[in-house]
Amino acid sequence: MRSPGGTQSWAQLPPGRHGLPRSFVAQNQRDRILAAVADVTSAASYAEMTVADIIACAGVSRRTFYEHFQNKEGAYLAAYDEAVGRLLESVRWAYSSHERFADRVRAGVEMFVAMVTADPGFARMCLVEVMGAGPDALRRRDAAMAQFAAMLDENARSLLDAPPSSIIAETVVGGLYEVIYSRLVRGELRQLPELVPELVHALLLPYLGPERAIEERDRVEREGPMLAIPQLGQLARAPRAPEQQ
Amino acid sequence: MRTINIPFSSCQGLALQNLETRVAAIALTRYCARMDGRQRAPHQLPPGRHGLSHAYVAQNQRERIMSAVVQVARETGYSGLTIREVITAAGVSRRTFYELFSDKDSVFLAAYDHVVGRLAHDVRESTTRGGDWPQQISLGLATFLGRLASDPAVAHLCVVEILAAGPAALSRRSAAMDAFRPFLEPGCREAPDGVEPPPLAVELAIGGVYEVVYTYVLEDRTSELPRLHADLLQIALLPFLGLRRAAAEAARARRRVPV
Numbered sequence: 001m002r003s004p005g006g007t008q009s010w011a012q013l014p015p016g017r018h019g020l021p022r023s024f025v026a027q028n029q030r031d032r033i034l035a036a037v038a039d040v041t042s043a044a045s046y047a048e049m050t051v052a053d054i055i056a057c058a059g060v061s062r063r064t065f066y067e068h069f070q071n072k073e074g075a076y077l078a079a080y081d082e083a084v085g086r087l088l089e090s091v092r093w094a095y096s097s098h099e100r101f102a103d104r105v106r107a108g109v110e111m112f113v114a115m116v117t118a119d120p121g122f123a124r125m126c127l128v129e130v131m132g133a134g135p136d137a138l139r140r141r142d143a144a145m146a147q148f149a150a151m152l153d154e155n156a157r158s159l160l161d162a163p164p165s166s167i168i169a170e171t172v173v174g175g176l177y178e179v180i181y182s183r184l185v186r187g188e189l190r191q192l193p194e195l196v197p198e199l200v201h202a203l204l205l206p207y208l209g210p211e212r213a214i215e216e217r218d219r220v221e222r223e224g225p226m227l228a229i230p231q232l233g234q235l236a237r238a239p240r241a242p243e244q245q
Numbered sequence: 246m247r248t249i250n251i252p253f254s255s256c257q258g259l260a261l262q263n264l265e266t267r268v269a270a271i272a273l274t275r276y277c278a279r280m281d282g283r284q285r286a287p288h289q290l291p292p293g294r295h296g297l298s299h300a301y302v303a304q305n306q307r308e309r310i311m312s313a314v315v316q317v318a319r320e321t322g323y324s325g326l327t328i329r330e331v332i333t334a335a336g337v338s339r340r341t342f343y344e345l346f347s348d349k350d351s352v353f354l355a356a357y358d359h360v361v362g363r364l365a366h367d368v369r370e371s372t373t374r375g376g377d378w379p380q381q382i383s384l385g386l387a388t389f390l391g392r393l394a395s396d397p398a399v400a401h402l403c404v405v406e407i408l409a410a411g412p413a414a415l416s417r418r419s420a421a422m423d424a425f426r427p428f429l430e431p432g433c434r435e436a437p438d439g440v441e442p443p444p445l446a447v448e449l450a451i452g453g454v455y456e457v458v459y460t461y462v463l464e465d466r467t468s469e470l471p472r473l474h475a476d477l478l479q480i481a482l483l484p485f486l487g488l489r490r491a492a493a494e495a496a497r498a499r500r501r502v503p504v
Contacts (some may be wrong), residue, residue, distance in 0.1 A: 042338055045412055086356070131408035131415070135322060138405070142463060145456065148484060167473065171480045174456020175449030182419060182448070202443045209488045210440045217443075 004214050006205075013083060032058040037079035042121030046076065046129040076125075076133055077140065083126050083145045087115055091149065094227060102208065102216045103226070106200045109176075110227045111163060113192050113199070116180060127177070134202055141154050149173045156207050168206045197221045289336045302406055307345050311334040311356040319398040323353065323409045327469065354417060360399045361421045364392055373427060378435050379486065379494045385428055386454075386499075390470040391479075397467040404455070404462045425451050432485035438455050446484035455478060475499045 021204050029180055036058035040049050055065050069075040079131035094111035098104045130141045153169040176199060201217035208216070248477070289309075313335035318326050328349055332342050346352040371388040375381030383393045395398035407418045436442050454477055461470055479495035486494065 007407075047411055073499045128415075132411065134409065136325065136462065138408070142460060145460075164475055167476050167482060170457050170460065171453030171477070172449075174459075175445075175451075175453035176420070177456065178452020179445055179448055181452075185415065186420065198443050199447050202445050202484065205443065206483055210484075213443075214441055 026068075026132055027198055029058075029060050029064055032060060033065060033075055034070060034079040034082055037075055038083065038119070038121040038125045039237075040126045041076075046133045049076075070122045073134060073136070076129075077136060078136060079125060080130060080133075080140060084140070087112070087126060088144065088147055090115060091148070095151060095155070101155060102200075102204055102212075104150070105203050106196075106216070106220055107201065107226055108151075108198055109199050110225055112176075113180075115183070116226065117189055117192050118180055118183075123180075123184055123189065143171055145170075145177065151204075172203050172206060194226075196225075268418050289316050302344065306335070306341055307355075308346060310337060310342060310352060311359050314352055314356040315360065315398045315402050318356075318406050319354070319401050323406045326353065326460040343446075349482065350411065350413065355415060357402060357410075357414065357417060359409055361403055361417075361424075364399075364403065365421070367392055368425075368428070376430050379482055379490075380497075381495065382428060382432070382481060383474075383498045383501075386478055387471070387474050388479065390474055392460070394468050394470045397462075397465075400458075400462050400467045400470075406457050420488075422451055422455065429481070429485075432482070436486050437487060437490065440485070440487040442484045448486065 033054060036054045037049075039057050040053045044053065049072060051065060054072070054075060055062055058065075065075070069078065091108045091111045095104045095108040098107050116127065130137045149172075150168040152172060153166065156169065179195070179199065180192065183189055183195075194197065197217045197220040200220050201213050204216050207214040257367045297454070310331060313333075314326070315332045317330045317334055321330065323328075325347060328339070328342060328440075331349075331352065332339055335342075342352075346355065368388050372381040372385040375384045403421075407414050426447050429450055433442050433447070457473060457477060458470060461467060475495045476499045478498050479491045482494050483491040485491075
């Protein structure tokens with residue numbers, strides 16, 4: 001999208017002949033469209049979002065949009081897959097960089113909370129709008145939730161003495177989702193980091209029991225965040241410039 | 246004697262609650278006996294003069310329309326739901342529809358409020374039959390799972406389709422989730438020594454149960470929900486009662502509630 005003064009957004013490629021390979025250009029356009037989906041859903045619901053909004057925000061032509069995606073739903077699902085893939089990968093990385101089960105859960109929660117608070121558009125797209133984006137989106141959400149639950153469940157089985165009931169992981173992940181979802185819908189995203197100790201408490205409780213879960217909560221409160229996460233914006237979505245030129 | 250069959254399990258019983266509607270039902274039954282032989286759908290009112298009050302007719306039509314929304318939404322999802330299909334299934338005219346509802350959104354939300362209100366009412370009523378708090382939760386949860394299992398279309402509307410029906414529907418859903426909080430909140434006072442329920446316990450328990458129910462409904466396994474009763478009960482009670490007592494309550498539930 002050209003602004004009235006003729007300037008371009010940072011992420012746009014220069015117009016005309018630039019000698020960049022075609023695949024690079026296509027990838028850049030695709031990334032911009034996906035990022036635009038997250039930006040648009042942070043202001044409008046999925047139902048309100050239009051292809052016109054997406055192309056205006058991405059700075060691509062309607063024709064370019066339709067070269068990449070069939071329709072709004074296609075673009076949304078691609079953006080969702082990429083964002084949730086990144087979220088899962090980051091949480092899994094944080095989780096597996098520790099040995100103790102309690103530390104793993106704590107690192108995973110910290111990463112999840114850090115990523116959703118760093119980028120509300122990304123968070124709304126992944127956690128709120130997915131609910132209203134049709135049956136395919138719901139199935140993907142279901143698959144993502146199952147992956148989070150499986151991560152917790154596998155570790156609980158291998159790291160704890162007694163194997164837990166298999167629906168514990170699902171209820172724990174569902175409960176966490178509900179807490180984050182309701183904060184997002186009520187516009188209270190900023191309060192989430194303060195809830196980390198209590199989230200860790202609640203997540204560990206079914207596995208470790210009340211006494212040890214409280215010990216771990218106190219430890220989280222004492223020690224503060226265990227993850228030093230650089231440049232969260234970059235983790236949360238494809239690289240983009242923070243401001244326009 | 247013929248009975249009026251409103252094919253909307255959550256409405257049944259409601260229509261006969263007050264005197265006026267009972268009188269109307271008697272008038273209707275007599276009228277139906279006279280009209281025997283004419284073909285009407287069992288839930289439709291007879292045509293022509295029937296001596297039923299205007300309010301009764303409107304209420305009957307309203308319930309039929311909401312019932313139709315539940316059935317149609319099960320097939321088409323919220324996005325595919327059309328007023329044409331709703332009025333066909335309800336056996337009312339388009340004009341009657343628009344006398345009672347302004348559009349698809351309003352009828353969908355009315356149907357949601359109705360079935361959720363009924364569900365919450367039944368859950369509340371069953372909790373009052375429990376002696377102590379854990380038993381109240383056990384009975385409430387059993388009713389909740391049982392009602393959903395017995396009516397998959399209602400379960401689909403309340404649990405899945407409401408999420409696809411726009412921002413107003415999402416805030417209705419949040420309000421409905423909050424309506425279950427008062428059942429769990431007393432649990433914070435039940436905690437034995439050494440157990441300190443997390444401040445998020447109520448929210449997490451409701452969200453956790455919802456997630457499991459949601460998965461079952463989405464996968465068309467709604468009828469299996471009652472089997473989860475003891476497991477879900479244990480998870481819901483755990484933050485409040487600790488591991489040992491929650492397990493004991495789950496064992497008690499397994500003995501009491503046949504699966």
